[in-house]
Amino acid sequence: MKARVTVMLKEGVLDPQGEAIRQALGSLGFDGVTGARQGKVIELDVAPGTDEAQIGEMCEKLLANTVIESYRIEVL
């Protein structure tokens, strides 16, 4: 069983890497990109029956720093 965790910087937390991506897209001629945010995706192979609450605990304890990041869990 797989689960996918997407970790993003929270709204309001400055994302210098996302901003660099936005500027690079603009310089390539892609007009109209007004924002870019960069996050990370972590794919987990977990024991069958692992529920979202357990993965949420993994996010809270390690995968995300909730001071600056939010996370989304998808059980695949």
Add this chain to the structure above:
Amino acid sequence: MKAAVVVFPGSNCDRDLAVAFRDAGAEVEMVWHKDTALPEGVDVVGVPGGFSFGDYLRCGAIAANSPICKAVAGHAERGGYVLGICNGFQVLAETKLLPGALLRNVNQHYICRNVGLEVVTSNSAYTEGYNAGQEITIPIAHHDGNYFADADTLDRLEGEDLVAFRYTDNPNGSQRDIAGILSPNRRVLGMMPHPERAADAALGGADGAALFRALTGMLESA
């Protein structure tokens, strides 16, 4: 006075930190990240700079969950002294011993140079060797030193006199120019600049030496 310096895979300022403690008169023992307890009688724990666990996931995140960090947290909770420098500050933020987080530098660059710091408070075992308002020169060497915390936390840090150092010319985007902060009991200090790299005139600067001398002096007399 007895100091312990934690060594993680990827730490690279651990021996410099040990030398700075030793030169200030401390007895120093190195502890490995897999150790589950600190040596008997340790007064201060140094969490050094470097790239613990290759900065994987987030700077300091894996180190913060290592066995020794449980012992370091216990030491802090018992009122022990903990000094986290650079990656060590990131580790202390990840363990929640200090509030906030260190984000990527706003200009995206790894910055390695001397910076000016204002000593904001002399009310701590680390900073009592300076005068509040004094400007000192200490090197920084980091990619993720952009201090972030929510406005309430920043207000609390300032209101309770827990900002230890500010940049005089903010190099990395840190909120309110913060370079180093103290815990509420003033015994845990996290800072991005490297006082151990400026603790001997032969290394190009000695402004950091007073921090180690003050700490050792206070703990000797305690």
